[in-house]
Amino acid sequence: MKTRYFLCLAACLTIAHGAYAQQEVKKLTLKEAVDIALKNNPQIAEAALRSESSAITLNQSKRDLLPSIQFNVNHGMNQGRSIDPYTNSYIGQDHRFASYSFGGNVMLFNSLLNQNAIRQNNLALQASKMEELKIKESITLNVMLTYLQLLSNTDLLAQAKLQAELTRVHVKRLQTLDNGGAIPPFHLYDLEGQLATNELSITNTTNSINASKLALAQLMNVDFIPEISDLISSSAVPQKYGYSVAEIQNSALNHLAAITGVKLRRESAERGLQISKAQRFPSLSLGSNVYSNASSLVNNFELIGLRPVRTPDYVILNGNQISVIRPQPTFSSTKVPYSEQLGNHLGSSLSFNLRIPILNSGYSKMKIAESRVQLKRAELSEQTEITQVKQAVDLAYLNTEAAWERLQSINKQVEAYQKAFRAAQARFTVAVGNSVDYTTAKNSLDQAQINLINARYDYVMRAKILDYYRGELTLTE
Template sequence: MAQADSSTHLTLKQCLDLAYANNLDLKQAELDAAGLGVDYRQAKQNRLPQVNGFIEHGNNQGRSIDPFTNSYLNQKIEYANYGASGGVVLFNGMAIQNNIQQQKLALAAGKQEIQQQKDNLSINIMNAYLLALSTADLLEQIRIQAHLSSKQVERLAILHQEGAVPPGQLYDLKGQLASDEINLVNTKNQLDAAILALCQLMNIPYNPAIELEPLPSEEFLKAYEGNAAGIYQTALNQLAAVKAASLRTESAEKGVKAWRSQLWPTLSLNGGLFTNYSSAARTAQFLRTIETSTGDYVKINGTETPVLTMRDQFDMQKITYADQFKNNYSTNINLSLRIPIINSLQGRNRIERAKIQLKSAELVEKTTKIRLQQQVEQAYLNMTATYNRYKTVLQQVDAFTESFRTAEARFNEGVLNSVEYLTAKNNLDRSMINLIVAKYDYVFRTRLLDFYQGKAIW
């Protein structure tokens, strides 16, 4: 787990920032997007020429061919070949351009999926934050209830010692105090569990001393503006999940075009330069011209005179490495046209598979929009029901507050028995608890609708 901030007082915004920084699923989504970025960069760089060089050096032992005379030699020959070649695609049916667009859209979708992860995390953090706040409020309310029960037990204990009240009333109040203390313990455990759940979502060590910033009181009072249809239309343009699905569909469309482009001829410009070396390479170095007999004779005045001829003498010298490197240098340049004719129908099948992927992406996009509409409609319905319940509970609290005020006064005067007093108290206690639950439920519902509209939820 990541280390928590030294401060134990956190706002909802700080909780969200901690979760964004520490969530491993979010980091994985960022890595996935980084991989898509590499794919996009490579797609653009596919427009660049491809250039390769080679160096080869070795020796042949025994019978081999002289690379300069093409005659057979039976000796050890050292040889070396050097070269570089390159090529660039001039036209391939827009396959490269379509692939660039496909990868660009895939990268944009990946970035939206990062935001989608943040959105999902935000909802979970907000829910856990509000649950912790509501549980803290419940704990405070139960403390007040327990304190009131304790005061009544102390009062009745004094009256019981004086014989002013029957024992049953004292024991009824002691039982109520015990129930309040049990509720106090249970609610404290629930608060600890809520803080733990929030820490785990933020991926920080559990800290029971964490205090959460309460919500402004006016947030509990206002009715929510808007309607389900309007919220849905706004959500279509705001939510990352919808944007990601739409971009995936556009990317799949470009994928179909890219594979279709593979059926077009490919025109390429290619070139290269080469040179080589062989230890068998020799050159004839002129020495001199000499007279030599041909073995024939002619008779001149009856005397045989030998026939002579002029013959050049040469010395076969090894050609140096540098001279061979320079003299054997050659270049070439060419245009090539590759025409796909038949390749086990792989091209056609790839297009069909790309079409299937497009239909799948379209289905995912449609499903995403339908689910969003259903979620917005359900969220709006829940918000409306929660608001109505909240208003009703407010009225109930007002009624039970007045009822308990009267009952408490009569009980303190000794004209009301403990059963009737506890009934009035428990009615008020339950309505106060219901009010806390209802108001935080309403806040969650309204902020969820804010989230669908792209509004800040902190």
């Protein structure tokens, strides 16, 4: 009879497990969940845009080292009284004009202002990337913890179903015995109450699974969560965390993106202070320009001959007054083409520009004071972040140690309750023990096994938090 009972129990558990496995339509691994969350999270997209903006600013600061070159063209028309640009005299004639210039300017010395700007913007870019990485690490950790919580609830559901199935088998057995009048009715009623408790546990655990799926969906920014593949079995035996709190803190301060980001921001603020100080010193630049112009008034005159012209002068010859005749040249004029004028009027210039700040309404002093404030704020943020990380590591380490000790105690508790349950089950199967002893032993073992599942996942999750601080947050496939 005892052999038939265990065979029936094994068959029921196999059927229940097969029915549950058939419900799994699609698998979602932990890595896939993290990848989806990183892809869909708007905070990461916003951080990436900030990094892109910092990269644009850095590229512009590099281009500021190049000479500035410009080409200017000016075309116009004067009507009425104006100044002839070639004779510098007033004329009353309409004319058209044009001017062209090509020049450039290069900074020779400005107290390394541009070089410090490049270094500052490069540090700002690296800080933006670290801040983006910080968000990714935080999201990855949250997804992993939520995923582990979902696995924990899944294991709890499987445990609750096993407990309910085992109770259901005993209820059917007692119903048969009760119908034959072989046992007192209260034995059956006790076990039916136990079955109702097991079914309630299944309902509560199912609700917890749905809540974990919803939380994971929110982190992934999706509407649908498929079934997940069990990456970490509740029967796996975790190992004690092998790093000291000092080792974890040192690793966090050296590798954590949050710490690296605030350090880079502080170094960027230091460069900003140097830039503000550089504005108090002289700057020297070199300029060069090539120019030419043209006008519709410019004509080309050609001598075509001489003609006699009577002048008002005269001479007296033999008592007669004779007018003086002089030869006067005769010219023909033609418009000079614009292209020829540009070559004829070509000119160039070379200049040095020395800028010496003397009084600028205290602007430089104000910028230096403001930069010092920004530097102090960056230093304060760095120190605050370091202190918070150290405190967080201390707390996480203590919680992990406590979770490990709790796990060891519950392991011993489960072993003891397993022995007690096997004894109570053996007595109950051969009708030596009563249902109260059996139910009490089963309830104690059920609760201890649930506590063991919670303790194992709690320890694994707290160990993952320490991995995050060590900069070793990895995904298990």
